[in-house]
Amino acid sequence: MKGFSGRIGLVCALLVLIFTGFAWRLIHLQVLEHDQFNAIAAEKHEQRKVLPARRGRILDRNGEELAVNIPVRTVTADCTHIKDPVALAKVTAPFLGMPEQELAEKLSTKRPYVVIRKEVSEDKAQDMIRAMEKARLHGLSTEEDSFRSYPNKEMLCHVLGYVDGSGHGKDGIEKVFEANLAGHDGFRHIEHDRKGQEIVVYRGAEQLPDKGSDIRLTIDMGLQAIAEHEVDEAYKTNHPVSATAILADPNTGEILALASRPNYDPNKFNLAKADDMRNRAISDIYEPGSVFKIVVTSAAYNEGIVDDKTRIFCENGCFSYGGKTIKDHHGSGDLSIPEILMKSSNIGAAKIALRMKDQMFYDYVRNFGFGTRTGIPLPGEVRGEVIPPHRWDMITKTRVAFGQSISVTPIQMVMAMSAIANGGRLLKPKLVLNVGEGSSGLPEAPVTEVVKQESANYIANALEKVVSNQGTAPLARVNGYRVAGKTGTAQKISPHGGYLAGRYIVSFAGFFPVNKPRILGIVIVDDAKLGETANYGGSVAGPVFSKIGEKAARYLDMDPEPGESASRVGSSTAAVSVR
Amino acid sequence: MSRNRRKTTNVIEVNFLARMIVLVFLLGLAGLFFVYLKNQQHAVGNQAREMEAELREAEAKNAALQAKISSWTSRGALQQRLDEGSIRLEAIRDTAIARVTPPVPAEADGVLRTASRDSDVRFGPGVPQRILKR
Numbered sequence: 001m002k003g004f005s006g007r008i009g010l011v012c013a014l015l016v017l018i019f020t021g022f023a024w025r026l027i028h029l030q031v032l033e034h035d036q037f038n039a040i041a042a043e044k045h046e047q048r049k050v051l052p053a054r055r056g057r058i059l060d061r062n063g064e065e066l067a068v069n070i071p072v073r074t075v076t077a078d079c080t081h082i083k084d085p086v087a088l089a090k091v092t093a094p095f096l097g098m099p100e101q102e103l104a105e106k107l108s109t110k111r112p113y114v115v116i117r118k119e120v121s122e123d124k125a126q127d128m129i130r131a132m133e134k135a136r137l138h139g140l141s142t143e144e145d146s147f148r149s150y151p152n153k154e155m156l157c158h159v160l161g162y163v164d165g166s167g168h169g170k171d172g173i174e175k176v177f178e179a180n181l182a183g184h185d186g187f188r189h190i191e192h193d194r195k196g197q198e199i200v201v202y203r204g205a206e207q208l209p210d211k212g213s214d215i216r217l218t219i220d221m222g223l224q225a226i227a228e229h230e231v232d233e234a235y236k237t238n239h240p241v242s243a244t245a246i247l248a249d250p251n252t253g254e255i256l257a258l259a260s261r262p263n264y265d266p267n268k269f270n271l272a273k274a275d276d277m278r279n280r281a282i283s284d285i286y287e288p289g290s291v292f293k294i295v296v297t298s299a300a301y302n303e304g305i306v307d308d309k310t311r312i313f314c315e316n317g318c319f320s321y322g323g324k325t326i327k328d329h330h331g332s333g334d335l336s337i338p339e340i341l342m343k344s345s346n347i348g349a350a351k352i353a354l355r356m357k358d359q360m361f362y363d364y365v366r367n368f369g370f371g372t373r374t375g376i377p378l379p380g381e382v383r384g385e386v387i388p389p390h391r392w393d394m395i396t397k398t399r400v401a402f403g404q405s406i407s408v409t410p411i412q413m414v415m416a417m418s419a420i421a422n423g424g425r426l427l428k429p430k431l432v433l434n435v436g437e438g439s440s441g442l443p444e445a446p447v448t449e450v451v452k453q454e455s456a457n458y459i460a461n462a463l464e465k466v467v468s469n470q471g472t473a474p475l476a477r478v479n480g481y482r483v484a485g486k487t488g489t490a491q492k493i494s495p496h497g498g499y500l501a502g503r504y505i506v507s508f509a510g511f512f513p514v515n516k517p518r519i520l521g522i523v524i525v526d527d528a529k530l531g532e533t534a535n536y537g538g539s540v541a542g543p544v545f546s547k548i549g550e551k552a553a554r555y556l557d558m559d560p561e562p563g564e565s566a567s568r569v570g571s572s573t574a575a576v577s578v579r
Numbered sequence: 580m581s582r583n584r585r586k587t588t589n590v591i592e593v594n595f596l597a598r599m600i601v602l603v604f605l606l607g608l609a610g611l612f613f614v615y616l617k618n619q620q621h622a623v624g625n626q627a628r629e630m631e632a633e634l635r636e637a638e639a640k641n642a643a644l645q646a647k648i649s650s651w652t653s654r655g656a657l658q659q660r661l662d663e664g665s666i667r668l669e670a671i672r673d674t675a676i677a678r679v680t681p682p683v684p685a686e687a688d689g690v691l692r693t694a695s696r697d698s699d700v701r702f703g704p705g706v707p708q709r710i711l712k713r
Binding site for chain 1: 620621623624625627628635636638639640642643645646649650652653654655656658
């Protein structure tokens with residue numbers, strides 16, 4: 001009996017020990033090591049899922065899409081859940097466009113997160129998931145992603161910029177407005193089952209994504225297409241180093257078109273050369289040549305140093321000053337201010353400058369916006385170079401008067417010409433109409449009155465003669481409209497000092513209609529391969545301006561001016577019909 | 580004897596038993612209801628997940644199609660198709676244009692010769708003249 005009780009006691013003691021052990025283990029798991037095991041469980045089943053924000057679109061002023069997002073999927077694998085990598089690779093490889101063996105190798109690791117392939121189309125990703133479900137395989141999942149697409153390819157590439165592989169803007173509007181376009185990613189804490197599917201009941205805290213704002217530019221793609229076509233033609237015909245055209249509204253400073261060659265396709269930015277990606281409208285400086293005569297003439301007129309009765313003796317085309325000789329293309333005697341502009345007399349411009357005080361002339365140059373960044377919202381704008389009076393030698397002032405010894409950017413020249421067109425107000429170039437539903441998000445720049453309206457109008461009327469048969473740019477005329485403009489032909493600066501013989505940067509800057517300007521444009525052709533005798537602003541850049549102007553006027557359905565006849569047959573634009 | 584037998588008889592407390600049975604039944608019912616609700620919750624959760632996935636899929640397909648439309652109707656693509664001859668430009672007939680602003684005649688002869696409205700200039704010879712007279 002005693003032995004029986006002892007055995008019972010032993011069994012009981014053993015059971016007590018066993019259950020004590022279990023209890024201890026339970027306490028160990030649930031209390032002492034709770035945090036550690038909780039973390040392991042959380043790592044395995046809990047996830048902070050990123051809800052990507054949609055990047056904002058870039059639109060032209062009429063809502064035409066210039067940069068859009070194409071939704072794609074990134075296929076990832078949790079290799080800890082994959083039992084048969086070979087079978088999984090066999091089912092999914094055709095959808096991923098990968099060799100089975102390569103995929104199987106990637107799936108054979110034991111890592112919980114492996115990116116298998118990016119930019120898989122939505123359709124293929126869905127088909128792949130269905131095929132996996134049918135074959136009762138799991139381990140692969142997809143994540144939302146998108147890539148940036150530029151439907152117009154090369155068109156407007158220097159303004160739009162591009163987005164790199166990680167989705168960040170790297171140039172142009174994409175870079176400057178990165179914060180507005182990108183938005184903010186959201187998140188959601190989720191738990192998933194062993195198949196990797198979310199258990200919705202255990203969904204934790206979440207924050208919805210804040211999508212990026214759409215940006216509406218001032219660019220009009222109709223005008224942009226016209227400018228691109230004509231610049232392209234000029235580039236193919238004249239084989240220059242570069243060609244640039246800018247169209248703007250002189251009353252508001254809105255940039256309507258900006259085309260430059262060489263260019264690149266932002267969809268394939270990794271194939272582009274650095275030179276192709278440079279926005280020459282804002283980052284290239286050049287000596288403007290005679291276009292700059294608008295500054296000295298308007299400044300002198302504004303100060304009363306010259307008036308409509310002033311006549312300046314132009315030395316019959318050869319003027320020695322400061323030990324150097326200034327020459328005109330065609331020698332002339334006495335010329336009025338409009339005639340100096342019409343014949344583009346260097347001597348006339350130099351003599352006007354000599355009548356002005358150094359500081360006064362310099363101040364006007366700076367007031368017209370030269371030597372200062374215009375503030376256009378694009379990266380890489382340079383300020384140009386204006387030499388201050390204390391560094392001038394005897395001849396600097398005379399050279400600056402006709403656009404030498406000064407470096408400007410095309411956009412600066414556009415804004416300076418705008419001041420002449422709009423009655424003397426220097427505006428800040430505007431490239432963005434609005435960000436999201438609001439305004440441009442950029443502070444409105446103060447408008448500076450550079451010259452009085454009377455002075456601006458006087459110079460504008462004088463510039464109309466430049467496109468007359470006696471002027472330097474009859475080929476820049478736009479049928480049906482009175483055009484004012486100025487040619488520029490400047491020798492290229494040699495990197496070794498001095499000028500390069502026979503190599504020119506030619507330009508034409510003009511606007512129309514003269515009375516009520518709606519379009520202002522500049523065309524710059526750098527080093528056209530035409531030979532010295534044919535390479536002039538009036539003969540190379542002028543015709544490009546004329547073609548752009550004619551097509552732009554038709555596109556905008558501008559009322560022609562009475563008395564201005566249409567004499568030239570242009571190309572047509574009309575409705576598109578599908579054959 | 581009979582007193583002793585009476586002493587050893589256990590009384591069944593029907594009321595207590597009934598209460599306990601009802602309590603256990605209710606507890607069981609509550610447990611089953613809890614499980615039912617939990618299952619329902621998971622089922623609804625799965626439905627919500629599937630619905631969200633469908634919505635996301637539809638949204639993504641819509642965005643992909645919109646991007647395709649943008650790309651096919653972009654100026655560059657249309658120009659390429661124009662060059663290939665798949666599409667062509669056709670003059671808009673005069674009768675198909677409704678103008679809101681009245682035409683402005685030239686001062687001299689009242690004939691409007693414009694770059695933008697002269698059909699010869701616009702579309703080349705052969706297209707009916709659009710010179711407007713007042």
